[in-house]
Amino acid sequence: MxxxxxxxxxxxxxxxxxxxxxxxxxxxxxAFAHKVTIFAWVEGDTIYTQSKFSKGRKAKGSLVTLFDMEGNKLLEGTTNEKGECSFKIPQKTGLKVVLKASMGHMAEWKIPVEEIAATQASQTKTPEAGVISDIISPSNLSGSEADAKQPISGPASLQKEEIRRLIDESLDQKLSPIINMLADSQDQDPGISEVMGGIGYIFGLVGVALYFTNRRKTQEVRGQRSEVEK
Amino acid sequence: MHISEGVLSPAILIGGAVVTMAGVAIGLKGVDNKDIPKMGILSAAFFVASLVHVPVGPASVHMILNGLLGFILGWKAFPAILVALGLQALLFQFGGITTLGVNTMNMALPAVICYYLFGWSTKSSIKQSVFITAAFASGFCAVLVSSILVGFCLYLTGEAFSPAAKLIVAAHLPVMIIEGIVTAACAVFLKKIRPELLEEINV
Structure with a gap:
């Protein structure tokens, strides 16, 4: 022994x-992969989604479905070669994108209503701003003071709209690499700490189980001894 | 092969949980002091094995080791796999808590089946070549049956059975072969060093 x-x-x-x-x-x-993730963001009037298995393998040809918050199906699409899929925003409510990859893999991403409302607000105002910005061309402004007085309350706010639109555009451009980075960081592979933690848990459970089985045995032995002493 | 949350209908989730509870109850009945460290080590191996991936086609597959667990532990594979899958769900976000029952059933039931099919070969009177073949077959068949079970679960939720099952079985073919080799290697190693580990099981 x-x-x-x-x-x-x-x-x-x-x-x-x-x-x-x-x-x-x-x-x-x-380059392995396991669970599947989807990441969605709003740019202008479009929802972009990016889907992949962990460690960057793209989920090609997978079904992406757009739901509203109550779970009603709105739109459906399939991911392309890069695992991307995009939708025009169908309504201004909170939305949910659900990805169904093969073999029972599934993931979802929620887009809060604020995110959609914010971009939609600037969208709806822009055409208006576009129309009036023509009126505020230099030739119009060079009119008499009386003429200029009326549109002047306009130009300040209209130029604001124009500026806001330009800023939105360039922000979308500037932020796209950051959005991509965020999308990449969405799938974190289990690191060494998780692995060690899990193994530690299992050995801890073994210890607890051994403690209880041992206690049962020692109690039996004690019972026998006390019986003998009696 | 972990089924994500929200894919399966509640009826299947409950059915899987019931089967798993029954399996765990059978597995825990008559667990001895000697069995506990063995279950712990194999549970840890199962837990880690899911990180070893084999990229196949559009999805990915990973090592499972349920054949090895069934071959050595028999019914005691149920609690060991339940613990490992629970920790995978919590720490790695593989699968999920609601699908824990179904996933455990899909992994542990084939392990038990393989135990009944090939467990006899662990007796010391059996020839080494037969023993190695049986261990390989155990690793191979456990993954095969698991794939079919997963396909069946998806079928019950509304996916067409044969394409889903075919895809899963085909994707796991390399894993089956690797698992068979790993199971055979582990079994031979254990038989050489601690033969009584393999023989002591009687459920």
């Missing part, structure tokens, strides 16, 4: 080592 225990003592460190090395070696080598 003693010899067998010694053997076990020799084996167990190897098993631990194996469990330790397994995730580390494979973590860096293969």
């Amino acid at each position: 003693f010899k067998k225990n010694q053997n076990l003592c020799k084996v167990i460190p190897f098993l631990y080592l194996f469990l330790l090395i397994l995730p580390i070696t494979f973590h860096t080598t293969a």
Whole structure:
């Protein structure tokens, strides 16, 4: 028995080592993927979505469905080669995009109503601003003071609209790499801390289980002893 | 092969949970002091194995090791797999808490089936070559049956059975072969170092 225990003592460190090395070696080598994620954002009047399995493998040809917050189906689309899919915004409520990839993989992303309202507000105002900005061309402004007085209350706010539209446009452009970065950071692969934590949990559970089975046994032994003493 | 939350209908989720509870109850009945460390180590191996991925086609597959667990643990694979899958759901966001029952059933039931099909080969009187073949078959078949079970679960929720099942089985073919080899290697290793580990199981 003693010899067998010694053997076990020799084996167990190897098993631990194996469990330790397994995730580390494979973590860096293969471009593997597991769960699926979807990330959606609003640009102008369009919702863009990006779907992928973890570690950057794109989810090609997967079904993307657009729901409202009550779960009514609004639109449906399929992801392209890059795992992207886009929709025109159908209504100004909170929306939910649901991705269904193969083999029971599924993910969803909620777009809050504020995000849509914010872009929609600037959208609806822009055509108005466009029309009036023609009137505020320099030739119009060079009229008499009386003429100029009326539109002047306009120009300040109208130019504001124009500026807002321009800022929106350039912000969309400038932010797109950041949005992409955010989309990338959405799928975090389990790191070494999660792996170690899980293994720790399992060994902890083993300890608890052993404690209880041992306690049961020692109680039985004690009961027998006290019976003998009586 | 973890089914995500929200894919399956509640009836299947409840059915899976019931099967899993029954399996865990059978597995925990008559658990001995000697079995607990064994279950713990194999549970940890199962937990980590899901991080070893094989990229296949549009989706991805990963090592499962349920054949090894069934081969060595028999019914005790149920609690071991439940613990490992629960931790995977919590820490890795693989699968989910509501689908834990179904996922455990899909992984552990084939393990038990393989135990009954190939578990006899662990007796010391069996020839080494037969033993290795049985261990390989156990690893291979466990993944095969798991794939079919997952396909069946998706079918019950409304997907067409044969394309879904075919896709899953085809995608897992490389995994089946790798699993078979890993299971055989582990079984041979254990038989050499601790043969009584394999023989002591009687459920």
